[in-house]
Amino acid sequence: MRAIHAQAVGPKTRGEYVEASTLSHITPDRERERRYKALREQMATRGLEALVICGRGDEVTRGRLQYVSDVFQWAGWAFVVLPAEGEAVYLVDPLWGSERADAPGWVGRCEVTAEPGKVIAQVLSELGVSKRGIGLVAVDEACSPAHLEDLKRSAPNAKFSSATELFDGVRAIKSEWEVERTYETAAILHRVYGALSAEIRPGVQERDILAEAHRLVRQHGCLDGIATISRPPFPFFGGGSDRVLQPEDVIAIDLEWAGPSGYWVELRRCFSFGEPSDKAKRFWDLRRESFSACVDAMKPGATGADILGARDRVLRAYGEAPSDSLRYTVHGIGLDSLEMPWYPGHDHELKPGMMLSLHPQVSVADRADRALVSGISISDNILITDTGARRIADQQVEWVTL
Numbered sequence: 001m002r003a004i005h006a007q008a009v010g011p012k013t014r015g016e017y018v019e020a021s022t023l024s025h026i027t028p029d030r031e032r033e034r035r036y037k038a039l040r041e042q043m044a045t046r047g048l049e050a051l052v053i054c055g056r057g058d059e060v061t062r063g064r065l066q067y068v069s070d071v072f073q074w075a076g077w078a079f080v081v082l083p084a085e086g087e088a089v090y091l092v093d094p095l096w097g098s099e100r101a102d103a104p105g106w107v108g109r110c111e112v113t114a115e116p117g118k119v120i121a122q123v124l125s126e127l128g129v130s131k132r133g134i135g136l137v138a139v140d141e142a143c144s145p146a147h148l149e150d151l152k153r154s155a156p157n158a159k160f161s162s163a164t165e166l167f168d169g170v171r172a173i174k175s176e177w178e179v180e181r182t183y184e185t186a187a188i189l190h191r192v193y194g195a196l197s198a199e200i201r202p203g204v205q206e207r208d209i210l211a212e213a214h215r216l217v218r219q220h221g222c223l224d225g226i227a228t229i230s231r232p233p234f235p236f237f238g239g240g241s242d243r244v245l246q247p248e249d250v251i252a253i254d255l256e257w258a259g260p261s262g263y264w265v266e267l268r269r270c271f272s273f274g275e276p277s278d279k280a281k282r283f284w285d286l287r288r289e290s291f292s293a294c295v296d297a298m299k300p301g302a303t304g305a306d307i308l309g310a311r312d313r314v315l316r317a318y319g320e321a322p323s324d325s326l327r328y329t330v331h332g333i334g335l336d337s338l339e340m341p342w343y344p345g346h347d348h349e350l351k352p353g354m355m356l357s358l359h360p361q362v363s364v365a366d367r368a369d370r371a372l373v374s375g376i377s378i379s380d381n382i383l384i385t386d387t388g389a390r391r392i393a394d395q396q397v398e399w400v401t402l
Contacts, residue, residue: 025261027070031177032106035067038170040084043163049129051163052120052151053080053137057096059224059258061142063335067171070104072223072262077142079116080107081123089123091116117150121158130155135163168340172332173353174383178263182334182355182381185259186393188220189267192255200271200402202247206231207240209253217257225257225264233371247273250280252375256337264337266357267393268379271400282318283364283373284399290314290360291378291397294330298358298382298389302350304330304343311360323363333357333381354384355392 043051055065057075065073068080069090076095082088087108090101098110113119124130134155139148140162152160174182192213199212206229213227228237230252231245237254245251249272256266270284290311297310307330312322323329332339334355341348341356350356359379364370381392 025070025181026104027106027261028177031175032070034175035170036082036088038173039068039082039167042166042170043084043135046135046161046163046166047133048135048161048163048166049084049132050124050127051080051082051135051137051167052139053082053167054078054139054141054143056142059264059337061138061336063262063339064138064167064171066262066335068106069101070106071101072258074100077116077144077147079120081120081127083127083129086127091119091123115150117147117152118154120151121154124155124158129158131157131159133159133161135166136160137163137167140164165340171334172340172348173351174334174355175353178334179355179383181259181261181263182265182383182392184261185222185257185263185265186267186381188217188222188259189255189257189265190393191220192216193253193267193269196253197271197400197402200245200251202245202249202273204245205240205242206245207242209245210240213253213255217255221260222257223260223262225255228254230254230375232375234373234375237375249273250276250373250376252377254379258335258337262335264333264335264357265381265393266333266337266359266379267381268359268377269397269400270376271402273402275401276399277372279369280373280376283376286314286318286320287360287362287376287378288397289317290362291358291380294358294360295382295389295391298330298350298356298384300350300352300384300386304341304347307343311362315362320362321365323361325361325363327361328359329361330356330358330382350384352384352386356382356384358382 053064055061056077057073062073065078068082076093078092080088080090090107090110098112102110199209210227229240230237231249251271254268258264293310293314294307297306315322328342331342364374378397380394383390
């Protein structure tokens, strides 16, 4: 048998040389136990003896890894094998290494490998489940085809099936602890916008404003994210240029960040130096009303059609055509900036405990109007409760006149 190049790292006791102050976060054991219990209950309904969870170091696929390992994967790829019984195993590429993966103490074993397919097959064999049902999570999104083929060759008798929907259905329901961490991120972004207002003035370059935004969110412990800006003529939200702000500008800024515990919030603000134009005010009113209508529609049992229908009724009242864009009006958010469900495209009934990012898509048909107002927008996280929906950052969002 050809040797498998893997470097095993022995288990450590958490706290041996890792403290809360030396990591951005340490998720409590009770939260790990809750997640593992919920996942294993769902595994049992499918006859699955293990999950193989794949992720990469980006804002839309790393969160599944963190959910079961408490590891914020900065870069590279990794896998977690979660058996129906026993400790999880974390397998990671040589780029990332194992030290950070081992630190939180959630997994019993960490290995660095360049051949994850073979090592996963070996782990399944050691667990005695290499001929049983194995659920694959996010391999279609984050796994190299070569790694997947190697796994299937190395474990030819395993009964592989997709378990992404199973996993994501569990992860979609946030615990009270997770909701508190989301509020933590929202509070940071509130403080950042308050401080950033002092930097927004005529003559300042766009990139200087965004550089200050990055400094502030990092100073507050945020782990990853983007700060983007747009102003007339609104082409898109971007990373900022050397163009300077003008006295007549409308400035829209989007902050989308994972806080110190990795939980994402997307929050937008609109600014002007004095009263905005009547056209901008009217579009702002449309935005506020469409946002509120969507929130009112976001109740347990509601679907994407209900949310988009609420949005479109406001658009029609303002004489605008309903948007047929594939861009999301609402999507799940948590340890990834994009989670299940999303509308349009991946519809699921809303359930209490779901956390969603809401930014109603509005298409402006007139080209001249689009250049003047299309960047004016609102975004916030929304928690689905037993009776309706709760806005996380802003109960009401106001236009900021500087």
